[in-house]
Amino acid sequence: MHLTPDDWEVIRLSLKVAIVGVVVTLPIAFALAYVLARGRFPGRILLDAIVHLPLVLPPVVTGWALLIVFGRSGPIGGWLDHAFGFTFMFRWTGAALAAAVMALPLMVRAMRLSIDAVDRRLEGAARSLGASPWRAFRTVTLPLSLPGVWAGLVLGFARSIGEFGATISFVSNIPGQTRTLPIAIYTALQVPDGENVVVRLALVSVALSLGALVASEWLVRRQSGRAHVL
């Protein structure tokens, strides 16, 4: 199977969008997961619902909502444009934002399960041994919830690679900027002789997703020798 320069451009773009989206989302997702797992405050259920909204909404609606908020005339998009001359519109950064928003609920869920599973009495043991709350978090809670962090990364990456609806309605279908793998496959399906492109890109998608799963399983095994992502 020979990949054309156009195929490579799509693959590079998809990887860039997914990796940047997931890596930037990682600390936000972990903070949300921690707050949702441990926090007891009014509005927690509302926050939980908002985080999970992209999971249950039609992706096209999420994309439209992003357009409203981050478009050039939106409250955040307009401010970014005015203050920094920065815009997400029709750029790969917009595709990364859409991927991040769609991946967020999956990442939060995986990490939250892991944080819930940490025995809080171990944190008490750390504190009684002289650890500050921050040191107990860093040396006990965080390492013990790492399997969930890896799981969240893999799920988020796979979700980002597959993201279609929110991306196309938010930042459209621009070659080299927002035409990621699924959008390129969709575009190829619309042209009469696009079958070969579809087959090649579909196989690449399968390889990327499987690769991510295998890599994360390997990382987790190497790191602890006991926990599993799958």
Added chain:
Amino acid sequence: MSFEVEVEKRLGDVEIAVAFASGPGLTALFGPSGSGKTSILNMIAGLLTPDRGRIVVGGELLFGNGINLPPERRHAGYVFQDARLFPHLKVRANLLYGARQGEGRIGLDEVVDLFGLDHLLGRWPRTLSGGEAQRVAIGRALLSNPRFLLLDEPLASLDQARADEIMGMIERVRDELKLPILYVSHQRAEVERLAASVVAIRR
């Protein structure tokens, strides 16, 4: 006085109210399971906040009069019933987790000798037997250079031979390090062998 404790705490339907003062050596908190003995240790360690009361250990006010020292500033050597070793750290790292620099009255080598931990240092906690884990837990507590020890039924999960062995080690710690020890148990034999004074807890 080693321990001067007077605390009240409501946990669900259970009302814990206890007051005692004890001299040097080992003091046993003796009573049936479910009588709140572990909660009392947690309050002394700072892991549970009393509703009201006062906790003084070795002359230092830990709780009361508006003071509530966080656990890391109480210098308690707390040995939990289930050992509670950190599962992601090997035995050596568990032992050294709370090791305080400089002021230590006991070092890693001494603890390793005293509790026979030499061959365990590179092992993961999940591969240890109950007795081995309990020895590591006591060693870990001692290495944090505590001002006093809290032992929560450290022999509960052990067979008689292992329990005798650990009891011997506790006696050595009691006699050589001269730390005030509060020891929770519901076994009369342990209490009679180890304790200088006994506080009976009723349900």
